[in-house]
Amino acid sequence: xxxxxxxxxxxxxxxxxxxxxxxxxxxxxxxxxxxxxxxxxxxxxxxxxxxxxxxxxxxxxxxxxxxxxxxxxxxxxxxxxxxxxxxxxxxxxxxxxxxxxxxxxxxxxxxxx
Amino acid sequence: xxxxxxxxxxxxxxxxxxxxxxxxxxxxxxxxxxxxxxxxxxxxxxxxxxxxxxxxxxxxxxxxxxxxxxxxxxxxxxxxxxxxxxxxxxxxxxxxxxxxxxxxxxxxxxxxxx
Numbered sequence: 692x693x694x695x696x697x698x699x700x701x702x703x704x705x706x707x708x709x710x711x712x713x714x715x716x717x718x719x720x721x722x723x724x725x726x727x728x729x730x731x732x733x734x735x736x737x738x739x740x741x742x743x744x745x746x747x748x749x750x751x752x753x754x755x756x757x758x759x760x761x762x763x764x765x766x767x768x769x770x771x772x773x774x775x776x777x778x779x780x781x782x783x784x785x786x787x788x789x790x791x792x793x794x795x796x797x798x799x800x801x802x803x804x
Numbered sequence: 805x806x807x808x809x810x811x812x813x814x815x816x817x818x819x820x821x822x823x824x825x826x827x828x829x830x831x832x833x834x835x836x837x838x839x840x841x842x843x844x845x846x847x848x849x850x851x852x853x854x855x856x857x858x859x860x861x862x863x864x865x866x867x868x869x870x871x872x873x874x875x876x877x878x879x880x881x882x883x884x885x886x887x888x889x890x891x892x893x894x895x896x897x898x899x900x901x902x903x904x905x906x907x908x909x910x911x912x913x914x915x916x917x918x
Contacts, residue, residue, distance in 0.1 A: 697847075724905070731813070733894065733910035749905075781847055793838070793896075793906055795847035 693718045697782050697796035704769070704776070704803050712767045712799045714782035720794070721786065723765035727751060728779040728798075737780075740765055769801060777803045806831050808897050810909035817885050818917045825880040825912050827895030837878040838896040838906065839869055848894060854878065865889070890916045 695716045704710045714723065722741050726734040736749030740759040754773025759765055765784075769776045782796040809828045817823050829835060836855055840848040852863025859871045869880045878895060892913045898906040 695847075726908075731910060734908040736905060739905060779845075783848075793850070795840075795849075797847040798845070800845070 695782055695784055695794055695796035697780075697799050700797070700799060702799055702801045704801060706803055707771045709768055709770050710801065712769070712780055712782075712801070714765045714767065714796060715763055716765075716782075716784045716794070716796075717763060718784055718786075718794060719762070720784035721762070722784060723759070724783040724785075724793075725749075725755075725757065725765070725767045726781045726783065728781055734781065737767065776801055806897065806907050808895050808907050808909035810893075810895055810912050812912045813910070814913045814915070816915040816917060819887050820884050823880075823882045823885045823889070823914070825893050825895075825914070827878045827880065827909060829876050829878065829895070829897045831876075831897050831899070831907075833899050836898045836900065836904075837869075837871065838898070839863065839867070839878070839880050840894045840896065841865075842892045842894065842911075844891075851880070851893075885914075885916055887916045887918065890914055 698713045724739040725737040728734050735751050737755050738749050738757040740746035743762050746757050746759050756768045780799045783793050785793045807830045838853045839851040841851050842848045851867050852861050854871050861869050867882050871878050892911045894911045895909040896906040898904045
């Protein structure tokens with residue numbers, strides 16, 4: 692079955708370390724997104740990519756970086772510059788038809804220790 | 805400005821009772837509207853979506869939503885709530901262009917009493 696796979700499900704990071712969250716999709720979707728979720732704040736867009744080798748900053752891109760070398764993959768790196776990285780991170784993808792067909796992964800919970 | 809407002813942060817209903825979750829949106833073009841549900845520690849699952857046409861839409865799990873253009877609302881309803889419906893519900897709005905992103909509300913947490 693097609694879907695989005697996020698790994699790992701739980702991730703612990705020491706302060707000052709960079710960490711990369713994986714997001715892979717086999718839906719042949721063009722666009723991919725990273726959202727951050729904090730209690731009471733809904734989903735906030737970090738980065739998104741409409742096509743391979745291209746990506747744009749979302750609303751809260753500071754302290755994060757991404758790459759889109761393959762259509763199937765959109766990894767997110769949380770750098771040491773992100774002041775408050777503890778959160779639940781969600782990856783999503785969609786077809787090229789407007790706002791239709793958003794599919795979400797099951798998320799990665801990142802905790803800084 | 806484009807935005808989605810879910811005025812109820814937390815709602816508690818009794819099992820078997822009816823449910824209505826409110827959603828108001830602000831969008832400059834014809835909106836595409838969505839309701840998602842999230843169980844704890846999980847991703848978001850699409851409940852239903854509106855693109856055009858009728859005002860009342862049926863989704864999965866017995867949910868329905870009514871689109872009212874004059875009120876910029878897209879409220880989610882269920883006639884009889886089950887204990888398994890306890891979750892967080894998100895309303896989202898987007899546009900037809902391939903470059904449009906979804907804008908999410910802050911969510912409504914639903915608790916179901918036995």
